Amino acid sequence: MPKNTLLLALVQHPCTQDYQDNLDRSFAGIRNAAAKGAKLILLQELHTAHYFCQQEQAAYFDLAESIPGPTSEQLGHLAQELDIVIVASLFERRAAGLYHNTAVVLERDGSIAGRYRKMHIPDDPGYYEKFYFSPGDMGFTPIQTSVGKLGVLICWDQWFPEAARLMALAGAEILLYPTAIGWDADDDHAEQQRQYHAWRTVQQGHAIANGIPLAACNRCGIEQADDHHSQIQFWGGSFVADPQGEILAEAPTDSAHVLLVELDRSRSETVRRIWPYLRDRRIDAYADLSLRYRDAEDGEKTDAP
């Protein structure tokens, strides 16, 4: 029996404020990966732009575009030319005053297989995303493609086990996260390392808890906000984990990289047979997951001093 494999590639690169320069880098990485046989390619979050969310500026809404639109069309042509599936991440303009952080999946025939609008939106110093992106309204729905059912999520989503689980329950065969995350120079080395390892570990945990592989593609390079009040060193480190959470491959933290990984598509079946979590979930006892907090009924302070 032939081995049932899928060659996946992650394209990690730094970004500038030049749209064409960024797109050229993504395209070069895609062509490089396709030449080596990759059939599924994951790009980093907002790969055509610098990370403009370091400050709140209405002028940056000019960077948004419709989907389908100029970038998704170029990506579609490339997907068709190279006979590959591409998961891209764009700043979507849906209507005047209504924007999303959206991943779009291009099929091998150049068509749009589907899109995912980032559901969990962060807002922290240097990551003012709630200003730019309306929370997604399409739920956690995997996208069916010719290379499998893709559980596409985006960046901040990666910290939420609920998102990964809902994708797995809907039949996602792999979790894919375009990402933009980095270090704050004000944090010391130990704190930076804790953050980096926590970012990897929590995602490895999603792979394990759901018995499916997971890939995260992060940008690299240092970007400074226009007002010079903020600077992020994006930590690269794009990686792929298998259904037991093992890191199969990882990119460097500080330079552009095309990461190629051969996935054994039969592995999930094997792992889920020995660790059948889906069999044993206590669905009769999970209703409170839809609460913001399980406040004590008698007004008792539940979060002790």
Add this chain to the structure above:
Amino acid sequence: MPKNTLLLALVQHPCTQDYQDNLDRSFAGIRNAAAKGAKLILLQELHTAHYFCQQEQAAYFDLAESIPGPTSEQLGHLAQELDIVIVASLFERRAAGLYHNTAVVLERDGSIAGRYRKMHIPDDPGYYEKFYFSPGDMGFTPIQTSVGKLGVLICWDQWFPEAARLMALAGAEILLYPTAIGWDADDDHAEQQRQYHAWRTVQQGHAIANGIPLAACNRCGIEQADDHHSQIQFWGGSFVADPQGEILAEAPTDSAHVLLVELDRSRSETVRRIWPYLRDRRIDAYADLSLRYRDAEDGEKTDAP
């Protein structure tokens, strides 16, 4: 301001088929830890018995006892004598033909602060727990004690992000897992290592996703089933992770150990301020977590080949 710390201890040891011998080991570990200042002590799963679930034998129901009962009373006396809180794990007889895998928490005054009945019950070769234990019917409710609100879960629960999340949403300040997990000699070294690391990683992920520390206390030693058809090498490795998932301390995989860890109780507040996941959970979109599976509406096969 005085540092707000809690000295936690995990007591890891091998077990025999001799109840008194096992209890003596637990008690010796508890006394050792208390002498060093520990205020909260976590024991391993079913610490008074060998891991009888390697085979299905009705006679083993003789090992069960009521709570309160002889063992919980002895543990209560010890908690009172040493002025500590103990999290123990017992085979609970609730009624004829109705048994649970239960953790009981003994308060510093010797009283029972609360109990948790294991919600997720495994059943795999060598771990025939569905034969012995009825699934818990008390939900995921933390137990308030004089040393904090404890999110007590048990073994198989550790693979389910839902359990950890529900405890955190109810105000748990720490997750505590009595555990009995080990290696099957039929698996090769690489597979054994993947399992061991997956076990640690998925739990580190719960600490990270919820911004609270986590401790898992596992037994060690090799135990053979009476019928000689099964043998488990329990992998010890009891550990404590901080709210960012960092391993603060770990026990050896092959020998008894009392693991002491000083927890900084202000750390969760700090970590949750920089990573405010509870703020951003999409509770409007989590309802399907209460489904067994999100089957495709049109009968499409969602789990592709």
